[in-house]
Amino acid sequence: MLEKAIKGTKNYWLLLIVLSGIAGIGFLVYLNQFSFGLGITGLRRDVTWGFYIAQFTFLVGVAAGGVMLVLPYYLHDYKAFGRITILGEFLAVGAIVMCLLFIVADMGQPIRAMNVILNPTPYSMLFWDFVVLNTYLVLNIVIGWKLLEAERNYVKPPAWVKVLIYISIPCAFGIHTVTAFLYSGLPGRHFWLTAVLAPRFLASAFAAGPSFLILLCLIVRKFTNFDPGTKAMRTLMKIITYALIANIFFFACELFTAFYSGIPSHISHIQYLFMGHDGHGVLVPWMWTSMTLMVTAIGLLIVPSIRNNEKMMPVLCLMVFFGTWIDKGMGMMAGGFVPNPLHQYNEYVPTVKEIIITLGVYATGFMVLTILYKIAVSIKEEVKA
Template sequence: MRMIAKGNIAYYCWLILLLILILQGGFAYLHQFEKGLIVTNMRDQVSWAFYIGNFTFLVGVAAAAVMLVIPAYVYNWGPIKEIVVYGELLAVAAISMCLGFVLVDMGRPDRFWHLTPIIGIMNFPSSLLAWDAIVLIVYFLVNLTVVTNILYSLFMKKHYNHKIVLPLVIFSIPMAVSIHTVTAFLYNGMAARPYWNSAILAPRFLASAFCSGPAILLILFQVLRKTTSFRIKDEAIHKVAELMAYAMFINLFLFFAEVFKEYYSNTQHIVYMNYLFFGLNGKMSPIAIWGWLSVLFGVIAFLIFLFPKTRKNFVAMNIGCVMIYTSVYIEKGIALIIPGYTPTVLGEIYEYFPSIHELRISAAIFGVGFLLFTLMIKVSNSLLFEELSIETIKNREQ
């Protein structure tokens, strides 16, 4: 507790902000729990919405840890190996938020336990949601085991067990791919939803994940380097930024391939893409500005990361990170879900936009996730760089 409580004014202000977000969202969720999902703007026409969009985005953030694991352990690149633990911590926090968004999206949250293997009735293997729950829980446990083993070994002044950690780290690579692949399968297996029924949805999910998650980490590494004794080489940051450029290129390439397919073939299924970027029946779509903003930010961010001169300029790189994060968040949170439902299979047009309850509850879940991530980072830094151990604690007590 002493290491968590220790910090500067900025640290305390950050914690207070997160607690305020959690508290206000908690009251909003109590109201939703009492009245039901009617307080949201979800209806029969749009039954997956902002909550599930956030869930989808955060699954990608969790999968992004693999962008540190592969160069560190597959190619044995030393500078990144020192920071892999932060990718694992981000994965733990992101999956915690994923489960939170699934919980608040359920009309009967008391049935959440059915998503838990063994104790719940999961309808496995028929249900893709059951597969998604299993791979998420396994990936969560793998990352939690790895970071716990490493940090506990540091605390005990021992070297971590290679026979446990290394196989789990390698195993986390296919697991990271699987969590976002199965999530994509939830969408593109729906033949009645042409906007999602695309074979390239899974690779698009992975490509966008491998640039949005590292965007958070790059900014985090710079903050930690300036405010703590955290050490990271510039070459490690630049290498992650370079990998993000490749991922962003693949994401944009697949997106524009989908746009070409829709507009060149000009079938009736073009209506969904039209709703996203323009609107229907001569009326502007309420999400059109967000669709264009996502594309614009994605293209600008890619150009920033494409050229080494701008990629290695920390100001430009940070702007690019914010743009990538925003672009992918809009893409998953709004531009993926809502056009898939509009119009419905019956031709109805229900113009969904998140209600104030949805925004407040979502902010609270992000607050919980960032609070968890902040506290884990605080403990990790104390063990990794401030030489906190069982010996130092014993010496203080004497």
């Protein structure tokens, strides 16, 4: 099936060349970070995770979002998703590749990465995150590949693939739950120290992941002969609506607990994000943008005629995607670290170099995604013809 990846149109190759160019530039800048250290980023003593870990957290959600196709199809026999579950599985692969690259980009000593395996530490949530992410990655590669192969050969996939699929469903919830546990188990970080963090992560994941999937479906429909199906996309829009409402609801729960209890350490982070503190407030416009995007999107999504309108779909999906990206990315990072445990306000802004490295990682992930989608779609076209 790999041969499908090396036979493509001019546009396919052009896209790959552009992406590899961006990835290459990102890598060159990364070499600078590798030799100097993470000091080329905007990170500081008080804000030790930034743009990279923000992308990582968000993309774990995108990866988990693929399960919103797999679960209805395999557990509820929802047929409309049957032809595109492969897109969800391959999206998960691309997203996890980016997650792992962001982790490596964020490490102070990347060449020692294997220390996590050499000295397995079960009480560290990072160890478990490493385990579930890699398991989920391997599962999705194997499942996606086997399903596609079976489809191409007009045979049923082997029974063990189905077993793997059933394992992959709780795994999808697992990757995002464990990622939330990285944050929600830390004493003294009151913005994260909340039991609703994992559910909130899942809610925003099931909004962001399917949004990105719909955008990909629309691209596939436009540029290839494979139609993911209107019914499938409309159902996904419905899932996005519920998930986004749940995300905002969980945030409202946070607001209630913090402000009604009146506990300053719970309030201060939210206040910093949305109101700023004493002249510190780089994220204020971003947070309001995020909230406006998400709340407006809900307002539009609950109207069936707007939600089901294919012209509106990309607009709505972009709103949801960027709204959740700010909320769960930078909002989640900076909100957790500012103010610091000593109640001091030291802000973080990513540097240009940091952003270029980030774009490089995204380009690499999109290359993986492009190639996988090319293979999947070519086989779909071949089977149809």
